[in-house]
Amino acid sequence: MRGLTWPERALAATAAAALALSAFVAWSWAGRPEPTFEPQAEGERVPATVGALRSAEPPDEALRSWFGVSEPLTLVPESLPETDLDLMLEGVFVDADPSRSSALIAADGVVERYFPGDEVASARLLQVHGNLVVIRRGGESEALRFPRLNRLTEKGSDSVDSQPRRQ
Numbered sequence: 001m002r003g004l005t006w007p008e009r010a011l012a013a014t015a016a017a018a019l020a021l022s023a024f025v026a027w028s029w030a031g032r033p034e035p036t037f038e039p040q041a042e043g044e045r046v047p048a049t050v051g052a053l054r055s056a057e058p059p060d061e062a063l064r065s066w067f068g069v070s071e072p073l074t075l076v077p078e079s080l081p082e083t084d085l086d087l088m089l090e091g092v093f094v095d096a097d098p099s100r101s102s103a104l105i106a107a108d109g110v111v112e113r114y115f116p117g118d119e120v121a122s123a124r125l126l127q128v129h130g131n132l133v134v135i136r137r138g139g140e141s142e143a144l145r146f147p148r149l150n151r152l153t154e155k156g157s158d159s160v161d162s163q164p165r166r167q
Contacts, residue, residue, distance in 0.1 A: 083135060083142035085121050092128050101128035105144070 004012070090111050091104035102115045103125065114125045123137035132145040 080134065080141060080143040083123070083137065083144050085123060085135075085137070085142075085144075087121060087144055089133060089144050089146050092130060092133065094128055094130050098127065103128050103133045105133070 086107070088106040089103060090106050093102045095101045099116055102113050104111050105114055105120055105125075107121050114120050116125055116127060118125050120135060123135040123142070125133060126136050126141065127134040132143045135142050135144055
């Protein structure tokens, strides 16, 4: 095996230096905090301490270009009244894009898949969440929950045994 000639070594060193320089430039553009200077004496400036380093923008702003912007969550109020329609929630498919979420709802014994905006019985499906769907009927929002969750969340319900079962 022969060693590298001096032109090959020079090329490898140049490539390594170019890689290091590009990494430095990328790190600088990624929002690395710039050191600030605090005046110490008359007109004299010295680098601030590490604890005094400040970024021009908050860390989440600096990382926004890497990770994007999240949409605000739409929270469902706990006080949303339960619908009295003869519907049964059989399943949900929750997607990061709310318009692509869907629900399996049984009406008159027939299970169908509904998307937000679809008509369900005499209501319109508004939102699909992991544990319930929100429908609008007569201008009012109502919740349709899974049947088992309805029994467990009713106040004073005795459908859940308070005593552990014996085996």
